[in-house]
Amino acid sequence: MENIKNYLFDMSNVLKEKGYKNTPARMAILEIFYKNKLPLTANEIYTKLLKEKKIKDINEATVYRTLSSFEKAEILKKIDLRKDSAYFELNNDHHHHIICTKCGMIEDFKESFEIESLLKKIVNKSSKFRKIKEHSLELFGVCRVCN
Amino acid sequence: MENIKNYLFDMSNVLKEKGYKNTPARMAILEIFYKNKLPLTANEIYTKLLKEKKIKDINEATVYRTLSSFEKAEILKKIDLRKDSAYFELNNDHHHHIICTKCGMIEDFKESFEIESLLKKIVNKSSKFRKIKEHSLELFGVCRVCN
């Protein structure tokens, strides 16, 4: 639980390197992502910021702008979970999600070498693409609790 | 090119079975999907409808409602290609897409048994899910033309 300090320190350096400033709002948002291991929406982050009040006050527009900056700085990744809002999560280890279509529960699963090699095979067959930069893979089902 | 008649006939039966009525607007929209093999947005369909004028006039709200009905009737599938609007395509053969992040060009690729079995392996490892109903897999890269 002391690693959060290290984490924030590292990230403020990443920000600096990419020409972004290190502000209280940004650190507070990073802290939320560090503590919450699952994907979050802009509005979830906003309400958490107000509730936990590590920061005096914040505007929702600032949250959106911060998420966008973090995405460009490759600190966060935006993911689509077939909900109304976009979700964001730390861009650390590459992984995917299984989403319960009833309760919305999200489970992570690791990226495997099988997936990697499968995608390589696919792109080898393509006449129009030579290399893939990213991919999204999300599974949808009904969890054991809901079933 | 005569199969379109058969296709529309089949689909009007599907609609009937699921309690939807068979209207000129719906048939015109289905015809557009049948002719255009790639995913389309609501607005693309709307402008195509006006241009090709198989139908006298149409309201954009009707296009949205039709897409939604077709999705429920499992005639269309909604897909996320990281653009501002949702894309739709015929729900015939299960496949995935490679999208060029520069020009937006879309290439299809077939669902393979390797993907299927890989997903089975993943869900077997999950403690919270027993079965997956759907999945999305989209690849993003830069096509040979843009590169």
Next chain:
DNA sequence: ATCTATTTGCAAGTCACTTGCATTTATGAT
């Protein structure tokens, strides 16, 4: 301490999509 570019707050704007309601139309029953 000062300067400047970046960030923030606020309010207004945008854009895809939805909805309430009155009118029209497809379809099954007569």
Next chain:
DNA sequence: ATCATAAATGCAAGTGACTTGCAAATAGAT
């Protein structure tokens, strides 16, 4: 063929996530 009725449509207004213009605040370099 006509009728009855539930579903579909047009229109305009509404919604909700997200963006943006602008002025004030602030981080970070000098």
